[in-house]
Amino acid sequence: LAQRVLQTEKEQREVDAADGPLLTANWLSFSCGLWYRCKAEHHRNKTRERAAFQLQALVDQFADEKPSASHRLLAVHSAGYPARFHLQREMGMRMMRMGMVSTAHEQFKSLRMWTEAVECLMVAERNVEAEDMIKEQLAINESPQLWCCLGDIEKEPKHYEKAWALSKQRFARAQRSLGRHYFMKGEIARAIDCFKLALDINPMHAGIWFTKGVGEMRLERYKDAVFTFSRCVGMQDENSEAWANLAASHSSLGNLRESRACITEACRHNRTSWKMWESFLGVCMQLRDIQGVIQGLRQLADLGQTARIQERVLGMVTMAVISDAQGLYNNSTGKAHAAQLNSFFAFVTQKHSSLPFVWRFWAELQEARGERELGLESRFKQNRALQAKLWDELDPERFGELLGDLRECFETIASTLRLPGLEELAPKHAEGFGMSVRDTAQRLRAKLDTGLSAPALWTEELQRLEALVAQLE
Secondary structure (H helix, E strand, C coil), X not given: CHHHHCCCCCCCECCCCCCCCECCCCHHHHHHHHHHHHHHHCCCCCCHHHHHHHXXXXXXXXXXXXXXXXXXXXXXXXXXXXXXXXXXXXXXXXXXXXXXXXXXXXXXXHCCCHHHHHHHHHHCCCHHHHHHHHHHHHHHCCCHHHHHHHHHHHCCHHHHHHHHHHCCCCCHHHHHHHHHHHHHHCCHHHHHHHHHHHHHHCCCCHHHHHHHHHXXXXXXXXXXXXXXXXXXXXXXXXXXXXXXXXXXXXXXXXXXXXXXXXXXXXXHHCCXXXXXXXXXXXXHXXXXXXXXXXHHHHHHHHCCCHHHCCXXXXXXXXXXXXXXXXXXXXXXXXXXXHHHHHHHHHHHHHHCCCCHHHHHHHHHHHHHCCCHHHHHHHHHXXXXXHHHHHCCCCCHHHHHXXXXXXXXXXXHHHHHHCCCCCCCHHHHHHHHHXXXXXXXXXXXXXXXXXXXXXCHHHHHHHHHHHHHHHHHC
16 A cells, blocks of 8 residues: 555656645655555564664654645645654654664653653663652652552552552553562462453453463462463464463363363464473373374474383373273274374384383384284394493382393293294394393393392392293203
């Protein structure tokens, strides 16, 4: 629209000597087009400075002698062009947003817009000057805005209460500031009451809805929190934190399906947050949603958070698929998710091959699907992963757990090699497998012979390993 108005003649023409030579048909419509273009360009980083300079030029041209007033007023009622002081205020606001707070302060000061001038000084951390200006203006004419600014500087809640009383309980900013003060002090109940008063007057503050909802969650008012966060996401549907808190509130009330829908929205708007996916995983576990659990585990692995993949969770999912569990989310069965789980194992082992329990559960899934050769290969990889962790472990209790897992892995491999149909693979792996078992037994015996007090479990595991060595020989 602005470009259609911004048409110029090839040569200057002079219709009236009082107006001077003009390149446009009408000065006011052309200026209005420039003003609209400034508004459009101010939101783009590349053109923001140009828009600011253009706006300054529009302010300065009010002082030009030509064209005449009669020419300027030809389309005054239809153009909607602002007055000079409106343009100056707009100029000051844009300067403030661009960080030119000192220049903006002078602009607001010349317009006698004391509240905005004080805010510029506060942003510039010139609090002493700001306080002096506020007190000077309060001595002349009190206003709720100035009392709130003084409260921001002195951190004194009485100033906000004074602003609230002065406005006859109509200045929402006073209650917003008072609520923030109480919230930071830990007086959550009083903060919520202040936020409620402010939102009853002006509900178009998504940040206040969010803070109020956080306070209600802390006080375990989950029904109120559901309403509050619903209003928040209604205004800011891309606020992933609000969606996540709404999901947590629904979950605390037992509304798990609503909670899953909300946490799904949170993850959709913030896919790179492992905390969101961990919350998604927890909700899906409560719903027995195998598909959702696998999706959450895959996203954690993709974000490099394999340390947060719990062995217990992955084991439960694997057992549910293997045993074809019934009555899952949306009346699905366990085996319906076998392909998805197998794809997850392939994905996570490509990125991180050092998790023994992942290889173990994948081997169990492969064996359940009749893929015994692939299962045997996964067992050998589990063996290597356990060996890599075992001898570097310093915690005796954890060492005992890894030792038990390794011994179980050895026994499973030995029994698998004796299964019918795998006779051809047995000679190929027998020698290397036997050496691995003997080496583990020897290193464990050497560790026990050092004379250090060792748990009785280690001795039992050594006896089982030596018995397995004897069987293999």
